[in-house]
Amino acid sequence: MGTGSGRVIDLRSDTVTLPTEEMREAMRTAPLGDDVFGEDPTVNRLEEMAAAKVGKEAALLVPSGTMGNQVALLTHTRRGDEVILEANAHIVHYESGAPAVLSGVMLRALPGERGLLAPEQIEAAVRTPNIHTPPTTLICLENTHNRGGGSVYPLATLQAIAAGARARGIPVHLDGARIFNAAVASGVPASAIAACADSVMFCLTKGLAAPVGSLLCGPAEFIARARRFRRMVGGAMRQAGVVAAAGIVALEKMVDRLEVDHANAHRLAAGLARIPGLLLDPGRVQTNIVIFRLAPPGSAAALVRAVAAEAVRALAIAPDAVRMVTHKDVEAADMDVAVAAVGRHLGAGGPA
Numbered sequence: 001m002g003t004g005s006g007r008v009i010d011l012r013s014d015t016v017t018l019p020t021e022e023m024r025e026a027m028r029t030a031p032l033g034d035d036v037f038g039e040d041p042t043v044n045r046l047e048e049m050a051a052a053k054v055g056k057e058a059a060l061l062v063p064s065g066t067m068g069n070q071v072a073l074l075t076h077t078r079r080g081d082e083v084i085l086e087a088n089a090h091i092v093h094y095e096s097g098a099p100a101v102l103s104g105v106m107l108r109a110l111p112g113e114r115g116l117l118a119p120e121q122i123e124a125a126v127r128t129p130n131i132h133t134p135p136t137t138l139i140c141l142e143n144t145h146n147r148g149g150g151s152v153y154p155l156a157t158l159q160a161i162a163a164g165a166r167a168r169g170i171p172v173h174l175d176g177a178r179i180f181n182a183a184v185a186s187g188v189p190a191s192a193i194a195a196c197a198d199s200v201m202f203c204l205t206k207g208l209a210a211p212v213g214s215l216l217c218g219p220a221e222f223i224a225r226a227r228r229f230r231r232m233v234g235g236a237m238r239q240a241g242v243v244a245a246a247g248i249v250a251l252e253k254m255v256d257r258l259e260v261d262h263a264n265a266h267r268l269a270a271g272l273a274r275i276p277g278l279l280l281d282p283g284r285v286q287t288n289i290v291i292f293r294l295a296p297p298g299s300a301a302a303l304v305r306a307v308a309a310e311a312v313r314a315l316a317i318a319p320d321a322v323r324m325v326t327h328k329d330v331e332a333a334d335m336d337v338a339v340a341a342v343g344r345h346l347g348a349g350g351p352a
């Protein structure tokens with residue numbers, strides 16, 4: 001139904017992207033070895049490429065972005081420390097409580113503006129050393145910000161946060177799951193964004209469409225320590241070159257095309273914003289994530305069910321909020337199909 005072709009327009013996440021033929025071929029032919037012995041040439045090549053791409057000394061391949069963030073926390077902090085981050089951060093919402101279980105840290109979650117923190121907010125939250133208080137030993141930022149609707153930190157804001165953190169000797173970890181979306185949308189190189197953080201994690205599996213893998217990047221000494229924590233949480237892999245091969249294609253071929261995803265997100269947002277009962281400022285859509293709210297008594301779950309019946313998939317992220325994410329496996333015309341499906345559900349009519 002809906003598309004007339006039987007094809008599903010899956011806008012739940014950019015993680016649904018399937019690997020390209022070139023990735024599959026690279027996976028089939030990659031030179032392999034035992035990466036726990038440091039002997040997988042394809043993993044070593046991907047780690048070198050990744051580090052260079054974000055301007056860090058070294059990188060570590062991990063199975064998921066969650067593991068990358070958690071290994072970063074384990075490496076930067078000690079039990080009882082306090083980590084400053086934004087209240088809607090992925091680390092707070094979607095990592096199964098791992099900071100409490102694995103690192104044993106306190107999370108100091110500050111309310112941001114579409115997920116973005118202001119330098120003064122962070123400055124005010126940093127603890128002064130005192131036996132009563134948990135020491136602030138890490139600041140985590142997220143760019144682009146997932147629950148913030150794909151928002152991008154202005155470079156000047158990141159630089160101000162970095163300068164403040166450096167002055168106090170507190171490291172910054174960047175959850176850059178979608179750092180290349182931020183780079184492409186803002187025209188700022190990923191290395192300049194990452195220069196505002198000591199460590200950065202990015203995902204190969206979002207818009208870059210690789211099947212598995214994220215990279216934790218930072219100083220060589222930090223990555224050497226992180227390597228032990230990756231082992232500890234079970235993330236040390238053997239012939240991981242099979243997945244690294246797809247990651248190399250992702251970094252070489254899939255970054256520049258993210259601008260297509262952003263253009264499609266703008267088209268989607270412009271169409272959705274015209275539907276009565278739907279709350280969305282299309283001017284705020286910066287990358288590939290579109291989050292809209294429903295005027296009362298609208299139900300996100302009911303909307304998601306209704307459009308699914310028309311082969312359009314979206315995600316309810318709150319009782320009144322829906323997320324749609326663009327990626328390489330959807331195209332411009334699909335945006336109009338999705339808008340029409342939402343419009344029909346909300347009773348706006350619109351051409352079938």
Ligand SMILES: *Cc1c(COP(=O)(O)O)cnc(C)c1O
Pocket residue numbers: 063064065066067069090091142144145146175177178203205206214
């Ligand atoms: C997707 C994502 C991650 C990592 O997710 P995994 O599913 O563990 O790979 C981390 N941070 C953000 C902001 C994300 O969107």
